[in-house]
Amino acid sequence: MTYIPHSPKERDAMLATIGVKSLEDLFKDIPAKHRFPNLDLPPALTEMEAAAELAELAESNENVHGDLISFLGAGAYNHYIPAVINHIISRGEFYTAYTPYQPEISQGTLQAAFEYQSLISALTGMDVSNASHYDGATAAAEAVNMAYAQFRGKRKKVVISPTVHPQYRAVIRTYTQGMSVEVAGDNAEANLESGPEALASLVDENTMLVIVQYPDFFGRVYDYAALIESAHSKGALVCVVANPTALGLFKTPGAMGADIVVGEGQPLGIPMWFGGPWLGFFTTKKAFVHKMAGRLVGETVDSRGQRAYVLTLTSREQHIKRERATSNICTNQGLLALASAVYMSVLGKNGMKQVAELCYHKAHYAAEQLSKIEGYGMCFPEPFFHEFVLCCPKPASEVNAHLLEHGILGGYDLGQDYPALKNHLLIAVTEMNSREDIDTLVDALSEVDHE
Amino acid sequence: MNTPANLKYTKSDEWFDSASGAMGITDYAQSQLSDIVFVEILVEVGDTLEAGKAIASVESVKASAEIYASASGKVTAVNSGLSDKPETLNSDPFGAGWMVKVEGGKAADTMDAAAYEKYCAERTH
Numbered sequence: 273m274t275y276i277p278h279s280p281k282e283r284d285a286m287l288a289t290i291g292v293k294s295l296e297d298l299f300k301d302i303p304a305k306h307r308f309p310n311l312d313l314p315p316a317l318t319e320m321e322a323a324a325e326l327a328e329l330a331e332s333n334e335n336v337h338g339d340l341i342s343f344l345g346a347g348a349y350n351h352y353i354p355a356v357i358n359h360i361i362s363r364g365e366f367y368t369a370y371t372p373y374q375p376e377i378s379q380g381t382l383q384a385a386f387e388y389q390s391l392i393s394a395l396t397g398m399d400v401s402n403a404s405h406y407d408g409a410t411a412a413a414e415a416v417n418m419a420y421a422q423f424r425g426k427r428k429k430v431v432i433s434p435t436v437h438p439q440y441r442a443v444i445r446t447y448t449q450g451m452s453v454e455v456a457g458d459n460a461e462a463n464l465e466s467g468p469e470a471l472a473s474l475v476d477e478n479t480m481l482v483i484v485q486y487p488d489f490f491g492r493v494y495d496y497a498a499l500i501e502s503a504h505s506k507g508a509l510v511c512v513v514a515n516p517t518a519l520g521l522f523k524t525p526g527a528m529g530a531d532i533v534v535g536e537g538q539p540l541g542i543p544m545w546f547g548g549p550w551l552g553f554f555t556t557k558k559a560f561v562h563k564m565a566g567r568l569v570g571e572t573v574d575s576r577g578q579r580a581y582v583l584t585l586t587s588r589e590q591h592i593k594r595e596r597a598t599s600n601i602c603t604n605q606g607l608l609a610l611a612s613a614v615y616m617s618v619l620g621k622n623g624m625k626q627v628a629e630l631c632y633h634k635a636h637y638a639a640e641q642l643s644k645i646e647g648y649g650m651c652f653p654e655p656f657f658h659e660f661v662l663c664c665p666k667p668a669s670e671v672n673a674h675l676l677e678h679g680i681l682g683g684y685d686l687g688q689d690y691p692a693l694k695n696h697l698l699i700a701v702t703e704m705n706s707r708e709d710i711d712t713l714v715d716a717l718s719e720v721d722h723e
Numbered sequence: 724m725n726t727p728a729n730l731k732y733t734k735s736d737e738w739f740d741s742a743s744g745a746m747g748i749t750d751y752a753q754s755q756l757s758d759i760v761f762v763e764i765l766v767e768v769g770d771t772l773e774a775g776k777a778i779a780s781v782e783s784v785k786a787s788a789e790i791y792a793s794a795s796g797k798v799t800a801v802n803s804g805l806s807d808k809p810e811t812l813n814s815d816p817f818g819a820g821w822m823v824k825v826e827g828g829k830a831a832d833t834m835d836a837a838a839y840e841k842y843c844a845e846r847t848h
Contacts, residue, residue, distance in 0.1 A: 424765065562761045562763070562782065585760065585761075585782075586784075587760070587761075587782040587783060587784065587785065587786055587787040588761070588782055588787070592785075592786060592787050593782075593787040596780065596787070596789070
């Protein structure tokens, strides 16, 4: 049975329209031998056999739900995901990735997006949130696009902290190639011990945007208010890449004066999977809303005086503004935005704070215990949230190999991105790590030392 | 539709007042765009305008448009108040809705009011 809906007559009409005699002619530019290559495939399996084979392949994965104890973070965090999230997002009314293209008939979808925006705005302390981007890295790159549009291309420099996630910095460079944008501040010689003040000296009249991370890639928590004030005095905007879990506990970037706050929404009820699909959140001040990319849902009143939801300020978007739009990247993270909205509403303000406190205290217990092991120590003295840099007596890769033998997924090997930190592990601790887990890690590392 | 007789008009629906050097969008343009929600003037005082080059970007609830200079000349004033009150373009396009003023302004490819009225009438059918 074929599912091709066109009749031979319709096909002939289409071919005649474009001036091609036969279907064969349409593909004549592709050499005949490549058109139907002989694929060397094993005999077909039955569904039952295929399922068994795939299950066997999947067995070789080691997961963090029983197989391994994980202390790996670096942008992806192992948090508890309440069961209700999957139940709600699996409902037929919601089960689509897209914000619909004829949106107003889908009031439920729009209301969910509106509530997501409201929750994210409250969490970041900002005026307005869009309906999401792909992930934290692309949201950070969109902040550069927005700043570029805000200054109409007249300012060309982005100052970025070396302790913004290395992959986010790589994505920003990918996005801005060909835009004649200079990215400064995060070169290999950058001082990783100096605080945010060091960045201020790089901000000049040509700087459109300063980007910092909160907590930074090493887990450190800084108040960026002074840096933001200093950047504003040069007319530059400031973007804070924030961890949403940390925002349940700490001062919001909005309260520090940030112009744009972006981040990775994965910690808000989305599995780590294999690095995605996740969720990028993007918020800004009301003054910049016309330069913000992405969809935006607003609340209004319909012709009968009832509360209703609409896509708002759509004329700034790509389908109307075309090549003059701030960005031509749309998003299909609607379902994941819904998951995070359910997460935030189920936990509530107090629940978000509790999760953050659990992470904070467990991470500090781990740091204290690990520092007692001979040869190990805390790399930085600054306050931290749920991640910290541990100095090791040998290369991090060797320490991790040893830990894996003990059923522990160790920290992130910082030598991959920071050559000076070859013997350093970035350790993440969340509410999912019990005291026993942490003690197991400490015991395993104490053993390394005696080898 | 209002079409003041003392002004010059472009095919892209901008007006130019050679007496004051002011320029903006026409009544026809604002009615086609419907409710205007955002105005961004793209030029600054001191800039030299070339007729036909973009001077502003306008967004309404249903459309987005570039506004082009109806005359060349040196910019002497920019109506920065429009960004806070974009609806002025709907209510008073020929008065408070002026966008940019130039000195030594020279209109290019413009029509008089009668020709412009005829041009608009042709397009509404």
